[in-house]
Amino acid sequence: MSQPPPPPPPNQPPPGGGFGAPQDPPPGGFGAPQSPPPGGFGAPQQPQGPGYGYPQTPQPPQTPPPAPPQGTPPPPPQGPGYGYPQTPPAQPGYGYPGQQPPSPYGYPQPQTYPMQPQVPQGGGGRKVSPQLLIIVAAVVVIGLIIGGGVWYSSSSGKDDNSKDTSAGTGGGSGGKDDKGGSGTTGGGGAKEKAPSDPAAKVLFQVPAPEVKEDSQIDSVAGSWLTDAVYAKSGVNKIVGYEPDSGSEKWTLDLPGQTCAGSREMSEAGVAAVVTEEAPRKNKNDRRPCTQVVAFDVDSGKKLWTGTVAISGTKVAFREITISGDTVAVGGGFSGGAAFDAKSGKVLWQPKVGTCEDVGYAGGEQLVAVRKCGDYGNEKYQVQLLDPKSGSVKWSYKLPAGIDNAKVISTKPVVFGVDSGDITASGVTDAFSLDENGKLRTKITLADGKYEHDCDVGKVNDCKSIAVGNDKLYVPTKEHEGTGEYSRTNEIISFSLATGKTTGDRIDAGDGYTIFPIRMDGANVIAYKDGPYNKGAQVVSVDGKSLKQTKLLETPASETVLDAISGMVPDSCELLYSGGRLFMGKDLVSKPYSKDEKEYTALGFGAE
Structure with a gap:
C-alpha cells in the first residue's frame, strides 16, 4: 500500500479494536471468534545435507523513479536474437520507454540462489525495522553457509468454477473442476x-x-480453495477451514515444514506438497525436503507419502506441480520425478546421465526445463512431456549462454529468461511457442519497467504476470500519480504472435497499484492495492473493452489495512472465487513488536 506523508483524515477509525467488526473482538485475533490452531500453523549426485529447502524470503519491491513524460520516443528496434530472424522492434511501454536490457546471457549462476529478504510494506503506517532486516539477512547467509538450498514459493490462484487459469500473483488452486495450469488461451x-x-x-x-x-x-x-474448504499450510501441518466462517474442518499433520505446494489440484480435488523429512528441533535445524504428500482438499485425508532415492539416498526437491493425475517434483540436484496422484506410484524418476530436468510447470500440459552439460557450460531446453511416461513430445533448445528459464504458461507454452547480469527482476525476455514447439515470437520486457516477479532458481514461480487472449499481461512499475504524493501503475499486454504491445492499458487509478491474479475466460482478474485510507479491490477487466467491474473491496479500517499491508500483493498467495478473497503468507517470522498482530491468512467476502 502507498505510504502517505500527511496524517490520516480526522474521521479515520482509531487503531486497534475489531478487525472490521463493530465491537471488540475476542483476544488473539479478529473476525470469526474461533481459537487459533494450536502450535501455529540427470547425473546422480548426493543431495545437500541439512539446510536443503531452507525457505527464502521474497525480494522487496523497489521504488522506481518517476515515469518519463508521455510522448517520449521509443527505443531503437532490437536486432535479431534467440535463433530467429527479424525480431519485431520493441514497442513503447505506454509511458515507460527506455533502453533494452544488456545482453549477452552468458553469466553462469550457481545451483543455489540467495535473494534479499522481503518485509511487508504499505498501509496502516507500518515501518520496517532495520534490526529485522539485518536479522533476516543473516539467516539467509547462515542457510547458505551450511550448504542448504534456498526456497520460496507461492502458488497461483484459480477458482472453483472456471477451467481457465493463469500464472500470476499466486495462491493455490481452485476446486475439483480445476484442471490447473499456468496460462490460458482466453476466449x-x-x-x-x-x-x-x-x-x-x-x-x-x-x-x-x-x-x-x-x-x-x-x-x-x-x-x-474449493467450494467447501479453504486449506492453508501451517507449521508441520495443513488446516482446512470453512470458507465463510473460518471454523476448522480438518487438520493434516505433515512430516515437517512445507517446502513447496502445488499451484494446481487434480480433477478429483487432490493437491500435493513437498515437506522436510522431520520437524525442526530448533531455529538452526534445517531438514532436506524429501517427502511428497498428496491429500484430498475437501476431506483433508492423506492419500499417500512418497520419496525417491538414488543409490540409497533420498532425493530432495524444491518445486511441485500437478498435470492431470501426475504429480511432478523438481528443483533438486539430481533431476525430477513423478508420482501418480491417486496411488503415489512412482511413474518416472531421475536417470543417470549428463542431463537432468531442472523443474516442471503443470496444469493443462506438463512442461519441463532441462539442462545438459557441465557446470558453466550447460545448455537448456524447454520440453513438452507426456505426464504419465515422462517422454518428450517436443523440445525447444535455448541458445548457448542462457542459463535459466521460467515457465509462465503451459498452454500456450510461454516461458521467460532473465539476462545474466539481472538476477531477480522477473524475466527480461518472454518467448511464446506454438503447439509444435516452434518459436512464434520473443517479447522484450526492459528491466526496471515492470513489476512482475519470477523467483530465481525456480521453473514454476512467476507472479504478477498472466497469459490469456493470445496475450501476455504485465504490470508496470509504480510511478507518480496525478494527485499529491500518489503512486499508481498499469497493466499492459503484448501479442504472443508479434511480440508487440497491443494497445491495451488497464489503469490502476490514482493511488492504486494493480496486479493480475489469473484469467477468467477472456477477462483478467486483478488485485488493486489501495492508498493508505482505502481498501484493496478485486476487479474483473473485460478482455476486449478493458472495462473494470469491481468484484470486491476490503474494509478501510486501520486494523484491516494494517493486516493487509503484511500481505505483499505481488508475492503472497492470492485466491479469489465467487465473491471471496483469500490472502496467505508463505513465511512467518517474529513480529516487530509485542503489539504487532501477524496473520498467516485473511479471508474477505462480498455479498
Whole structure:
C-alpha cells in the first residue's frame, strides 16, 4: 500500500479494536471468534545435507523513479536474437520507454540462489525495522553457509468454477473442476459475476504461529480453495477451514515444514506438497525436503507419502506441480520425478546421465526445463512431456549462454529468461511457442519497467504476470500519480504472435497499484492495492473493452489495512472465487513488536 506523508483524515477509525467488526473482538485475533490452531500453523549426485529447502524470503519491491513524460520516443528496434530472424522492434511501454536490457546471457549462476529478504510494506503506517532486516539477512547467509538450498514459493490462484487459469500473483488452486495450469488461451466463459454489493466483510483470519526467536523463519507455503474448504499450510501441518466462517474442518499433520505446494489440484480435488523429512528441533535445524504428500482438499485425508532415492539416498526437491493425475517434483540436484496422484506410484524418476530436468510447470500440459552439460557450460531446453511416461513430445533448445528459464504458461507454452547480469527482476525476455514447439515470437520486457516477479532458481514461480487472449499481461512499475504524493501503475499486454504491445492499458487509478491474479475466460482478474485510507479491490477487466467491474473491496479500517499491508500483493498467495478473497503468507517470522498482530491468512467476502 502507498505510504502517505500527511496524517490520516480526522474521521479515520482509531487503531486497534475489531478487525472490521463493530465491537471488540475476542483476544488473539479478529473476525470469526474461533481459537487459533494450536502450535501455529540427470547425473546422480548426493543431495545437500541439512539446510536443503531452507525457505527464502521474497525480494522487496523497489521504488522506481518517476515515469518519463508521455510522448517520449521509443527505443531503437532490437536486432535479431534467440535463433530467429527479424525480431519485431520493441514497442513503447505506454509511458515507460527506455533502453533494452544488456545482453549477452552468458553469466553462469550457481545451483543455489540467495535473494534479499522481503518485509511487508504499505498501509496502516507500518515501518520496517532495520534490526529485522539485518536479522533476516543473516539467516539467509547462515542457510547458505551450511550448504542448504534456498526456497520460496507461492502458488497461483484459480477458482472453483472456471477451467481457465493463469500464472500470476499466486495462491493455490481452485476446486475439483480445476484442471490447473499456468496460462490460458482466453476466449469466453467468464465465471466471476459482480456481487450485489462489492463491499466486503472480514470472514476470518488465521493468526500466525508463535515465533519466539528473532532470526527464526518458518515456512507455511501453500493454499487451496474449493467450494467447501479453504486449506492453508501451517507449521508441520495443513488446516482446512470453512470458507465463510473460518471454523476448522480438518487438520493434516505433515512430516515437517512445507517446502513447496502445488499451484494446481487434480480433477478429483487432490493437491500435493513437498515437506522436510522431520520437524525442526530448533531455529538452526534445517531438514532436506524429501517427502511428497498428496491429500484430498475437501476431506483433508492423506492419500499417500512418497520419496525417491538414488543409490540409497533420498532425493530432495524444491518445486511441485500437478498435470492431470501426475504429480511432478523438481528443483533438486539430481533431476525430477513423478508420482501418480491417486496411488503415489512412482511413474518416472531421475536417470543417470549428463542431463537432468531442472523443474516442471503443470496444469493443462506438463512442461519441463532441462539442462545438459557441465557446470558453466550447460545448455537448456524447454520440453513438452507426456505426464504419465515422462517422454518428450517436443523440445525447444535455448541458445548457448542462457542459463535459466521460467515457465509462465503451459498452454500456450510461454516461458521467460532473465539476462545474466539481472538476477531477480522477473524475466527480461518472454518467448511464446506454438503447439509444435516452434518459436512464434520473443517479447522484450526492459528491466526496471515492470513489476512482475519470477523467483530465481525456480521453473514454476512467476507472479504478477498472466497469459490469456493470445496475450501476455504485465504490470508496470509504480510511478507518480496525478494527485499529491500518489503512486499508481498499469497493466499492459503484448501479442504472443508479434511480440508487440497491443494497445491495451488497464489503469490502476490514482493511488492504486494493480496486479493480475489469473484469467477468467477472456477477462483478467486483478488485485488493486489501495492508498493508505482505502481498501484493496478485486476487479474483473473485460478482455476486449478493458472495462473494470469491481468484484470486491476490503474494509478501510486501520486494523484491516494494517493486516493487509503484511500481505505483499505481488508475492503472497492470492485466491479469489465467487465473491471471496483469500490472502496467505508463505513465511512467518517474529513480529516487530509485542503489539504487532501477524496473520498467516485473511479471508474477505462480498455479498
